[in-house]
Amino acid sequence: MAHVHLENVSKSYGALSVLHGVSLDIANGEFIILVGPSGCGKSTLLRLIAGLEAITGGEVSIRDRVVNDIRPKDRNIAMVFQSYALYPHKTVAKNMGFALQLAGRPTAEIDAKVNAAAEILNLVPLLDRFPKQLSGGQRQRVAMGRAIVRDPEVFLFDEPLSNLDAKLRVQMRAEIKSLHHRLKTTTIYVTHDQVEAMTMADRIVVMNAGRIEQVGRPLDLYDNPKNLFVAGFLGSPAMNFFNGRVEGRFFRTNGGATLELPPSLAQAGDGRELVAGIRPEHIALAGGASGLATTVVVDEPTGAETMIALDLAGDTLLATFRDRLTVHSGDQMTIHFPPGRIHLFDKRSGDRLTVEEHPLD
Template sequence: MAEVNISGARKAYGTLNVLHGVDIEIRDGEFVVLVGPSGCGKSTLLRMVAGLESITGGTISIGKNVVNNLPPKDRDIAMVFQSYALYPHKTVAENMVFALRLQKQPADVIKQRLQAAAETLDLVPYLDRYPRQLSGGQRQRVAMGRAIVRSPQVFLFDEPLSNLDAKLRVQMRKEIKELHQRLKTTTIYVTHDQVEAMTMADKIVVMQGGKVEQIGTPLKLYDRPNNTFVATFIGSPSMNLLKGQYKADGAIFVTETGDEIGLGFTPAATDGQSVLLGVRPEHLSLAERGLKATVSVTEPTGHETMVFLRYGPGELVAVFSERHEFEPGQVVTVAPRTEKLHLFDAGSGKTLRLD
């Protein structure tokens, strides 16, 4: 196991700059998730750590060694791909130990590592089967087993669950997290799915446009986003953003329709400043006083009810843990939980809540 330090990492393809000076410190044994929309540079960064992409500028260190110019085989990493990348003509056992045989490891070491990995991943009954005889989840476990037998310093996962159905994705999330808890191997995991990031990570790195927007624990990013991008990307459904102005007398947010909402905190804003009020859907509740909105669509899921509301020129989404029966066109009044409010500058999108 080892720490991974990425300092000022840049990547360019000719005149096209993909990564713009990325800095990330990953502690020994930490599970770090790189998350962001398609094209943000997260997979490119992972491939640079793996040695599959060259680095244009900056440094990448694994342990105490700068690995910028090391080939992948000398970096002591193991990578699990989205496509599994299994040899179809080899059995599960042959796929898992292929790299060890290339390294000319002793037969007893190969056997021992294969057995240990197969038991860890519940693959013992499938060792003599071929990939075509396995389900998607079993193939993914084989790909993980191939990485485990190498006992690397760092595991790299590149969107490994994107080919699985929703139910199997949930199961595999749990299995990967349990695996990390047992092995304690430093892990870098790439996904575009913020639910995966929230449920699996010790630390999340949110990326956009080749830059890091924010780094922190899942709950820190959820509770205290640095800007509107992080606020709306982390959390499902996304945070509601209302346009309006800040009224310094009383620390009040005034909506475009003239409604006033007390913030309960003093932001780093000036009187009359154009701002965005952020409130998560689950932090809205039915009230006698608040924002009058019109029901558009209701989505009951059993354990909660999601309601889309028309408010002024925009839309609000509310999530209620209680069961409600709303009719389209019904007017309701909702109010936010004051202690859960966020405030952002309308121009830059940066947070104005500094507590």
């Protein structure tokens, strides 16, 4: 295990700057996930930690040792890539032990480490097979085994599940998390899949345009997003947003819908151009005549829940209900936004009016 520290790390390719002064502390044994849209710099940052790219500015430290000018093979890290990168002419055992063979380790040591990793990853029956005889999930486990045998201080994963189908991704998420619990090795994992980030990480680092937007535990980021970007990126389906203004105890959307607010939040947002946000699962059905009148645009029953796109005074929103509702396009629905579930964001800066400063009533 090792503590990893990034201090004001930047990366440029000529005139193009892709990372802008990134600083981050990763504790011993922590599972950190870097997440963000394509082009945000997350994979570039991982490659800088690995030593596969030269740093333009700042410092990368592993176990209190600055590694900027240290070759990748001397950083005591192991990386698992999106592509399995297995040698097709070598067996599973030979693929897993090849790095140790290159390092000149004794055959007995290589065999012992390969067998130990194979036990962890349930690869023992496959050690004599070739990559073409394996499924996608089995090949990814071999790539992980190749990293494990090196006994690194830090594991680096670069979108390792992108090539797998949905069912296999779920299985491999559980296997990687279980592996981390067993080995307790510091792990830095890159993905664009927010579900992977929410279900696997000790902490999530949300990146955008080469900068860190917010760092925190998954549910903390989900419940208390720092700004509009984080609120819109985390969550599937995404948070609903409405432009408007606070008028007394209410937020009035530009389309004329009126949303009740907690007193402290209404007072904090008084007179400002704001964006209100609410997650689809926090929208409730309203009984009787009270509530907000909406029109069904489309319904999407999934079995476990029903997702319904609704028109609210000209704004389209998505609501998720656990009940199996039978509705059709054009039907009328009356819904309710619980005041304590509404977030307010400054329209210009994108920053959220924080719960700490203005607790929800």
